[in-house]
Amino acid sequence: EPEVTQTPSHQVTQMGQEVILRCVPISNHLYFYWYRQILGQKVEFLVSFYNNEISEKSEIFDDQFSVERPDGSNFTLKIRSTKLEDSAMYFCASRDNPDREYHGYTFGSGTRLTVV
Amino acid sequence: QKEVEQDPGPLSVPEGAIVSLNCTYSNSAFQYFMWYRQYSRKGPELLMYTYSSGNKEDGRFTAQVDKSSKYISLFIRDSQPSDSATYLCAMSANNYGQNFVFGPGTRLSVLP
Numbered sequence: 001e002p003e004v005t006q007t008p009s010h011q012v013t014q015m016g017q018e019v020i021l022r023c024v025p026i027s028n029h030l031y032f033y034w035y036r037q038i039l040g041q042k043v044e045f046l047v048s049f050y051n052n053e054i055s056e057k058s059e060i061f062d063d064q065f066s067v068e069r070p071d072g073s074n075f076t077l078k079i080r081s082t083k084l085e086d087s088a089m090y091f092c093a094s095r096d097n098p099d100r101e102y103h104g105y106t107f108g109s110g111t112r113l114t115v116v
Numbered sequence: 117q118k119e120v121e122q123d124p125g126p127l128s129v130p131e132g133a134i135v136s137l138n139c140t141y142s143n144s145a146f147q148y149f150m151w152y153r154q155y156s157r158k159g160p161e162l163l164m165y166t167y168s169s170g171n172k173e174d175g176r177f178t179a180q181v182d183k184s185s186k187y188i189s190l191f192i193r194d195s196q197p198s199d200s201a202t203y204l205c206a207m208s209a210n211n212y213g214q215n216f217v218f219g220p221g222t223r224l225s226v227l228p
Contacts, residue, residue, distance in 0.1 A: 004159075042220040043160065043204065091159050105216070107152075107159035 002026040006108035023092030031095040038088040122219035135192040139205035146207040
């Protein structure tokens with residue numbers, strides 16, 4: 001079964017450093033997303049990406065965040081100047097064409113980011 | 117009022133029990149309703165999705181939506197220890213919805 005792959009599974013970084021979280025969405029999917037989940041809290045939307053541009057972002061997704069699809073397969077989330085409160089699980093998700101029957105997102109297994 | 121509410125649990129049941137998980141919501145525009153299962157330190161996995169009101173059954177799982185009451189449920193029959201996980205409800209207003217709103221999740225333990 002097709003999977004969304006995320007790397008690394010765990011990243012530890014020092015406060016103020018930049019991190020790049022990587023995702024390989026399912027190959028025929030068109031919509032890409034980043035979500036985060038702070039330990040013990042709910043899954044929160046960060047950003048959606050379609051046709052090589054951001055289509056929607058939440059208020060969490062401020063200027064320290066950026067996303068990129070540098071080639072035909074990878075989808076990255078960059079966090080500049082990380083803060084302690086950025087520590088969370090970050091999930092990438094992708095979806096097929098919504099003109100087809102709705103079937104929700106496929107999530108990756110996540111990257112656990114720890115900022116120290 | 118939070119947009120989506122869900123009892124966080126933990127909910128502990130014996131193996132074989134029928135489990136009922138529920139969410140309430142406040143946004144009447146929601147039309148697509150999903151249930152995800154999340155194992156510890158893993159990404160959410162889609163279990164069920166339902167459009168508008170009604171029931172949907174898939175094996176041991178049944179999803180119900182009551183839009184008039186803004187209430188959705190997931191029933192698990194013949195629960196197994198492997199069903200032990202956190203169950204997240206999620207919902208969106210339309211099929212082109214750019215993001216879902218997730219509930220905080222209910223942690224379920226099925227005891228052998």
